[in-house]
Amino acid sequence: MLDNFIYISDLIGMITCxxxxxxxxTRLRMDPFGISVLAGVTAVGGGTLRDMMMGATPVFWIEDNTYIYVILITALxxxxxxxxxxxFPAYLLPIFDAFGLAIFTIIGxxxxxxxxxxxxxxxxxxxITGVVGGMIRDILSGQIPFVLQKEIYATASILGGALYVLCDYIELGPIFSMVVAMLGTLSLRLCAIYYHLSLPVFSNDREA
Structure with missing residues (x-):
């Protein structure tokens, strides 16, 4: 049951990302290849780097091609x-991104x-699993990634990861721990979007 829950959650995260x-x-008027590339790197970029860093090779989407099919079908x-x-309404992008962030953070x-x-x-x-895919997407599209701005993005991911580790440590049960941590990540990110919450920005510029 746990394996099925993790697998389905991972696929849902793939779809949202x-x-x-x-x-x-599409906002940048890319061709079908460009659309497929951005959809793919957003969906698997973080997980690929995670698996390579942990030595979990071949990475997950090479072992299970279902991920590739899901990405292509989702893109189409x-x-x-x-x-x-x-x-499309402008608010859709950060919302889809928030769901992907929450799921991928806990999976990682x-x-x-x-x-x-x-x-x-x-x-x-x-x-890394939660934010790297979006970073690659934004860099390829010529934008400053969310995580490098004042957005509460990586902070939400760190909170979710910490919640999962804590819940796992006190043995609340794997599925319950994942759900609590996902909701924690998602709640903070959506609140940051809705209430325009952000981290402080620092600068060393000095006027003459």
């Missing part, structure tokens, strides 16, 4: 949907603990 990649690509259906509505932390890594490493692996 792939959609966010498609939203950016998203393009058809966007073509039908002509223009859970996999790190499963491989025997410590709690702090699991939190870092969760953050």
């Amino acid at each position: 792939a959609i966010s990649g498609v939203l950016v690509a 259906l998203s393009v058809l949907w966007l073509h039908r509505i002509q223009r 932390a859970q996999k790190a603990l499963m491989f025997g890594f410590s709690g702090p490493v699991a939190i870092v692996m969760g953050c």
Whole structure:
């Protein structure tokens, strides 16, 4: 049951992140190849780096091609949907991104603990899984990534990873721990979006 829950959660995360990649690509009027690339790197970029760093090779989507099919089908259906509505609301991108962040963060932390890594490493692996795909997407599209701005983005991921590690440590049960941590990450990120919460920005500029 746990394996099925993790697998389904991972696929849902893939779908939400792939959609966010498609939203950016279509906004920039990319061709089908560009759309597929942005959808793909957003969906698997973080997990690929995580697996390579942990030595979990070959990485997950090479072993299980279902991920590739899900990304391509999601990209196709998203393009058809966007073509039908002509223009997508601006708020959709950060919302889809928030769901992907929440799911991938916990999947990454859970996999790190499963491989025997410590709690702090699991939190870092969760953050990498959650934010790197979006970073690659934004860099390829010529934008400053969310995580490098004042957005509460990586902070939400770190919170979720820490919640999962804590819940796992006190043995609340794997599925319950994942749900609590996902909700924690998602709640903080959505609150930051809705209430325009942000981290302080520092500068060393000095006027003459």
